[in-house]
Amino acid sequence: xxxxxxxxxxxxxxxxxxxxxxxxxxxxxxxxxxxxxxxxxxxxxxxxxxxxxxxxxxxxxxxxxxxxxxxxxxxxxxxxxxxxxxxxxxxxxxxxxxxxxxxxxxxxxx
Amino acid sequence: xxxxxxxxxxxxxxxxxxxxxxxxxxxxxxxxxxxxxxxxxxxxxxxxxxxxxxxxxxxxxxxxxxxxxxxxxxxxxxxxxxxxxxxxxxxxxxxxxxxxxxxxxxxxxxxxx
Numbered sequence: 001x002x003x004x005x006x007x008x009x010x011x012x013x014x015x016x017x018x019x020x021x022x023x024x025x026x027x028x029x030x031x032x033x034x035x036x037x038x039x040x041x042x043x044x045x046x047x048x049x050x051x052x053x054x055x056x057x058x059x060x061x062x063x064x065x066x067x068x069x070x071x072x073x074x075x076x077x078x079x080x081x082x083x084x085x086x087x088x089x090x091x092x093x094x095x096x097x098x099x100x101x102x103x104x105x106x107x108x109x110x
Numbered sequence: 111x112x113x114x115x116x117x118x119x120x121x122x123x124x125x126x127x128x129x130x131x132x133x134x135x136x137x138x139x140x141x142x143x144x145x146x147x148x149x150x151x152x153x154x155x156x157x158x159x160x161x162x163x164x165x166x167x168x169x170x171x172x173x174x175x176x177x178x179x180x181x182x183x184x185x186x187x188x189x190x191x192x193x194x195x196x197x198x199x200x201x202x203x204x205x206x207x208x209x210x211x212x213x214x215x216x217x218x219x220x221x222x223x
Binding site: 031033044094099100 | 145200204
């Protein structure tokens with residue numbers, strides 16, 4: 001089945017530093033979704049990308065979908081302590097089934 | 111937050127016992143999903159439903175069964191719980207599937223001793 005690899009598994013940053021997490025697939029993806037999960041919480045939808053080369057921004061967060069639709073990235077500029085959590089990418093297929101990456105756990109030191 | 115509740119929120123059980131987890135939604139969404147979350151594995155799909163009485167297997171369905179007799183309820187049953195099924199279980203809902211946002215419930219932490 002479809003697999004989505006996500007790196008890094010962990011990222012520790014100082015507040016104010018930038019952060020990037022990457023997702024890669026060996027197959028072409030129809031779409032990529034990004035979710036954030038706060039410690040002890042549930043995944044919360046951030047954004048969806050569907051077009052080749054698509055770039056979307058949400059305040060300090062920038063999401064990209066690769067030209068070949070096989071990779072995606074999430075970049076956070078000037079991290080804040082409120083950015084702490086696990087960030088997941090997920091690829092959607094028929095019936096809305098999601099295949100998740102392993103997630104990147106972000107720790108922000110004040 | 112979308113109207114999704116899961117019960118129980120925490121459960122400790124013994125190996126070999128059956129366990130049923132319940133997901134209840136008030137959004138009238140057609141699609142419902144059960145995932146499990148384990149460290150290093152992200153979330154993995156167990157079963158999903160695309161309508162009342164319409165269900166299918168996901169990536170890790172062995173040892174699990176589901177039922178959906180009403181739009182609002184999706185039940186996950188562990189037929190004979192094993193220690194490898196110790197996990198956090200999340201229910202999710204989606205209005206139209208494929209390119210649609212999924213809304214997750216608060217999760218159920220299950221421990222099988």
